[in-house]
Amino acid sequence: MIPRYSRPEMSAIWSEESKFQIWFEIEAHACDAQAALGVIPAEAAQTVWEKGTFDIDRINEIERETKHDVIAFLTNLAEHVGPEARFVHQGMTSSDVLDTTLAVQMTRASTLMLEGIERLLIALRTRAYEFKRTPTIGRSHGIHAEPTTFGLKLATFYAEFARCYRRLRAARDDIATCAISGAVGTFAHIDPAVESHVAAKMGLTIEPVSTQIIPRDRHAMFFATLGVIASSVERLATEIRHMQRTEVREAEEFFSAGQKGSSAMPHKRNPVLTENLTGIARIVRAAVTPALENVALWHERDISHSSVERVFGPDATIGLDFALHRLAGVMENLLVYPKQMQANLDQLGGLVHSQQVLLALTQAGVSREDAYKFVQRNAMRVWQEGGSYLDLLKSDEDVRAHLDDAALESLFDLDQHFRHVDTIFDRVFTDQPATDAA
Secondary structure (H helix, E strand, C coil), X not given: CCHHHCCHHHHHHCCHHHHHHHHHHHHHHHHHHHHHCCCXXXXXXXXXXXXXXXCHHXXXXXXXXXXXXXXXXXXXXXXXXXXXXXHCCCCCCHHHHHHHHHHHHHHHHHHHHHHHHXXXXXXXXXXXXXXXXXXXXXXXXXXXXXXXXXXXHHHHHHHHHHHHHHHHHHHHHHHCEECCCCCCCCCCCCCHHHHHHXXXXXXXXXXXXXXXXXXXXXXXXXXXXXXXXXHHHHHHHHXXXXXXXXXXXXXXXXXXXCCCCCCCCCCCCCCHHHHHHHHHHHHHXXXXXXXXXXXXXXXXXXXXXXXXXXXXXXXXXHHHHHHHHHHHHHHHHCEECXXXXXXXXXXXXXXXXXXXXXXXXXXXXXXXXXXXXXXXXHHHHHHXXXXXXXXXXXXXXXXXXXXXXXXXXXXXXXXXXXXXXXXXXXXXXXXXXXXXXX
């Protein structure tokens, strides 16, 4: 991922320095386990820790000749360790190192992304309570539907990202496995105790059964989870983009002093951050299909998955991590305009209360079919001519035969729509904590 859409903390996980350091630790811990089993001398294992280091430029130089990255690393490691290096990597295959390293990287990446979701959840909760009873129009199909509150809008996103948090935590647990089982996973030349030791030291669990590699269904589920989270990011970003449209202008991204919206039009205030998030979501989701296709490999292993993971492993995690923190920042600084929300809600002269009138007429003895006809014909006049929906209803003889002016006026009270706001907030923010047992 390019630096523009990267956070240093996440990029560091996927750096060459970090990767080779993990490789070294896996090999050194394996030597410790081998020494404990009496397979190699204890002094050799100690020497690996004391003298073991690596030089990235030298590894790359060796790889240009060997065309094999793990062999290049082991060769360079041996140049530093000396004769005792012959005990390194005994009974292991390259994928033991590569797959276990990838598991470590994805686990660490998941922890950072979980922190990003936590930050976003805090922002959503704070703003939801801030606007808990701020009236705004609810829309379906992009058309005014019925009143809601801006706090309830944000509560829906909080609940969604709470689910994202739990899914990612489960995906992290599922991906955090270690395989040190040899060429085809049979432990023919290495004791399973080595795998258990390395797993414990690297913060992983053991892979119950592997071939030459860790099964790729784990990876597919991991990247599918990232794809779902990216779609949730896009849903919130899209909502903000819609609210920032000039014709709506209910909320907008913070516009800092000195910021420029357009090179040609000085008046512009564009939703660039949320538009960026929409684009990044596409990049993250682009990893899902290749991850699914990586599941079906030939026999005990081929390397068709390898090149794919080297690209989208870093890109998807770095991109989503960046997106989560950018979205959290957007929500923390979001400019909200309650007066404009009220103005938009009132724009159609009270049409948004049509269902309350429909139900009241049926309660007063009118058939649903007739009630719908009475309500709709007056609503269509407002659509076409403007004016007050309440006034039209008051002057409709069929409506007045069942509802007097006072009854009609009571149906245009916003409180009817907001009487269960507390119940919903209790469900979202109390009954289902976002990060329970985290």
